[in-house]
Amino acid sequence: MEFACRCISGEEVVIELDKMLEAMLVQLGEPVNGDPTVLLDSLQANLAISGRVSSLPLGPLALEDKAGAEITAQAVRIGEQLISWAREINAGKKAFAKYGPETLGMLEFRSHCYGHPLIPEAVAQVWGPFGGPKIMQIYNEYLHQFVLLRDALLPFANWEEVPFEVKEYTEFKGLRFLEPAREVFLTQLLGKKLTHKSIVQYAQSVVGSGLSKAGYGFQYRLGTVLPAGLGESVRTAASYLLKWHPVQTIAADETQNLAAVSFDYEYDDYYAAPRNEAGKGTPADEDALPVSKEQYDEPSIARLLPNAGNDRTILRFGLEMEGSEITIDLGQIFRGQRFLYRPQRSGDAAAAFAKRNSFSRHLAADILSHSGLVTNWDGIHFIPTGGNELVLWALLGKLYPENVVLLDKGDQEELEAAYVSGKGFGTQFLVL
Known part of the structure; x- marks a missing residue:
């Protein structure tokens, strides 16, 4: 050989x-x-x-x-x-x-x-x-x-x-x-x-x-x-596989040889990462769903922003929305995808819904404008993305990865399954 x-x-x-x-x-x-x-x-x-x-x-x-x-x-x-x-x-x-x-x-x-x-x-x-x-x-x-x-x-x-x-x-x-x-x-x-x-x-x-x-x-x-999800649909992308790209993401200085680099999470332990409350949003009830996609302005620019330090390298995902640029750790985005839930019908949906004392709606731009990771003490929080994959990926990197459920239609049947998906307690974010 x-x-x-x-x-x-x-x-x-x-x-x-x-x-x-x-x-x-x-x-x-x-x-x-x-x-x-x-x-x-x-x-x-x-x-x-x-x-x-x-x-x-x-x-x-x-x-x-x-x-x-x-x-x-x-x-x-x-x-x-x-x-x-x-x-x-x-x-x-x-x-x-x-x-x-x-x-x-x-x-x-x-x-x-x-x-x-x-x-x-x-x-x-x-x-x-x-x-x-x-x-x-x-x-x-x-x-x-x-x-x-x-x-x-x-x-x-x-x-x-x-x-x-x-x-x-x-x-x-x-x-x-x-x-x-x-x-x-x-x-x-x-x-x-x-x-x-x-x-x-x-x-x-x-x-x-x-x-x-x-x-x-x-x-x-x-x-x-x-991770293989880069450039793919969140709904179909692999969560654990990797993908090889024939590019150098971080260019070497002309005077230096190209060195291998590891891409680190901004928050190595996401549990200890700073968190901010999503806020009350707009009060809503089940009859208001699904939310119209026309409510949402699509982003105009998305790019990767390398941030190479002396001892670690972080890649950030930059998204330009409504005149301002939002940056999110790329590693946290992929982490959010791995921890994502899909609606699965089991148990008593009505009882699960009753345990949450509020139902609200948020604009994706408002969620993405927060620093750190976004969570809430309780309630069900619905976030429409306008069907935009870039916004969806960005939200996965911004929401605290615990009770985030991805919806396909947001209709009554899917919502009932979503209520009993995830941890089954605490605040829940439903992303459409």
């Missing part, structure tokens, strides 16, 4: 790994005769999330937390695409054409066993009369490298685009340098203790950022990595 000191994508890794598959097919000879079906079928079973030979059996765990559910879906998508690439690339027989049967026939690997089981047909082929320990060593390494590749790409929503640097290590082969970070990540995932910070920490190791500290995103030599 020719990985030494190069930046490589997932598909390019599969191209390199195909050389091992071609070598096995040559060394197996007859009756395999170049047919990779059994070996690839066993790889597919290994990359699946369920079944006896699954290397990451997330299916039986049925993880219901947001992070676990998103990573599970990622594992399915990535595994299916990797096996599709493996079949397509091998069908081209480019490695055979480039190296020839003699060179491929001499390929050997000492692969430490990682317990990757095989389907029965693959066992018969690898350990049959034409196989043996030499073939098994190559195949074990082939499987393990695919597993490492799949797991390395799990944090990234746009995983097909992510480049990561693979260096030549004396003690590691191919992607094995990822094993220590992967072990920590999977322990957290399978133990149902996966946090957004731990996903960022793992992503930093995958792309070789050199960073040890983790915030909610980071910049390194090959680009910027931020």
